[in-house]
Amino acid sequence: MQDVVLNQITKTYNKGAVRAVDEVSFSVDKGELFGLIGPDGAGKTSIFRMLTTLLLADSGMATVNGLDVVKDYKQIRSRVGYMPGKFSLYQDLSVEENLSFFATLFNTSIAENYDLIKPIYVQIEPFKNRRAGKLSGGMKQKLALCCALIHRPNVLFLDEPTTGVDAVSRKEFWEMLAGLKQQGITILVSTPYMDEATLCERIALIQSGKILSIDRPEAIINQYPETLYAIKAAHMSKLLHDLRSNPQVKSCFAFGEYHHVSFQRSDTNQEVQLLKYLQELQHVGLEIKQIQASIEDCFIRLMNKEHAGSRH
């Protein structure tokens, strides 16, 4: 069964001048952890707001938990949990007051659903009398998640829960999501961090309101059509420049410790030729190895392809 369905959803702003979401279709299975991966301005938040019945689409249709987002908006609201990208709890209420406020709104109590939020709430419970506005970023994020869960929703919408959060807290947050998935909750989560994509069961890569690809992360990686190499040398910025001016090279971009390179042609001695070319340019400490593409490599390739396509 599918818990979230979008069919050709379009949303424009400024009287049609900005196509924030452009005929987007995808679906999320019941109990699935589905990631919407893309940078700021990709249309992620608009999608979340349409699915949580806070914004109307220009065209297309969508259902959540089998209910129509326009016709059945009232029922949807009691069945979904939504954690917006911007911290939206009451800063001048305490941790506990915020939580009991949201529980009351949904005709329930903290006690009734404590088991669901417990693994997360115990981490902030020592600070339950502290005002929400005085919490650290990581603690705010945990409180917001508890508030979104307190009415035991069927579907959870998390809009960029890890943005601006350090690498350690990000990892902890994804561990919490894995725990919630065990409880059978359907989760749609968005993130601009490409490395988080592999923690989802399926992902949609999105850019400028359009879906670039939808699949399991491993499948997207396996579909990467070119052989990819990682290369490094003592002088990395000169290396990038020299690689880009080599006609053998199809694409080349910085990627952490290495530059990632693909070749115009696929015969085997491309590597050897390239190394010779770089040695002639006085590069030292050269190292080249074949690697598997990451989601970020895939995203860059799809983005460039989309960009090239739109110019014709």
Next chain:
Amino acid sequence: MQEVVIKTDKLTKRFGDFIATNEITFEVYAGEIFGFLGANGAGKTTAMRMLCGLSKPSSGQATIAGYDIYKETESIKKHIGYMSQKFSLYEDLTVMENIRFFGGIYGLTNKQIKEKIKNLAEKLGLQDQMRKLVGSLPLGWKQKLAFSVAVIHEPRIVFLDEPTGGVDPVTRRQFWDLIYEAADNGITVFVTTHYMDEAEYCNRISMMVDGVIKALDTPANLKAHYGAASIDEVFFELARGAKRSAD
């Protein structure tokens, strides 16, 4: 001997009982790209505010571009650039107005500003956008423009506070091209980021945990020292024991 542009000695900032930045001592060299990493609440922002002359230290010493952090904050401000993800440009001014405004603030002459406008328009491919409001530009362009404006007065040092947050992977790399170019032109770059791959682009990085600099070296040396395959792993190793998580 390399020229030192940032030098701190036991620099400390207390807020009541809370020691946000605890006796940090380090040096940054001219033309270097220096990554200033740490978990949320580690004390990075507090340290950066002191280095920019915006916040008075509780104790310790520091000089920025040769100027004293207590007595010469106005001279410091003239010789540094600053850009953050949150505030950078005026959204309700056009691209050209922003350049003119910041150029004026930094004391550039009209002739210099005119030249800068022409150069930046070409370099960033913004020729057709000069009269558009900055608020209407895509985030990636805004960030590239904000960086160019932050170095418009050719400062000795530019401080970048999470400049690439939320930016798409292609633009993120173009942004780093601008950073490299600035460094090649002798501008020292002091940058914070949550993207661990970007830590690799720095000449040296420091890692702050609970107000203290726990490690400082080149990315390669740090990985070797901690027996880690990536900077990510080094970060986990160091930040895992953190007690604080304030913002």
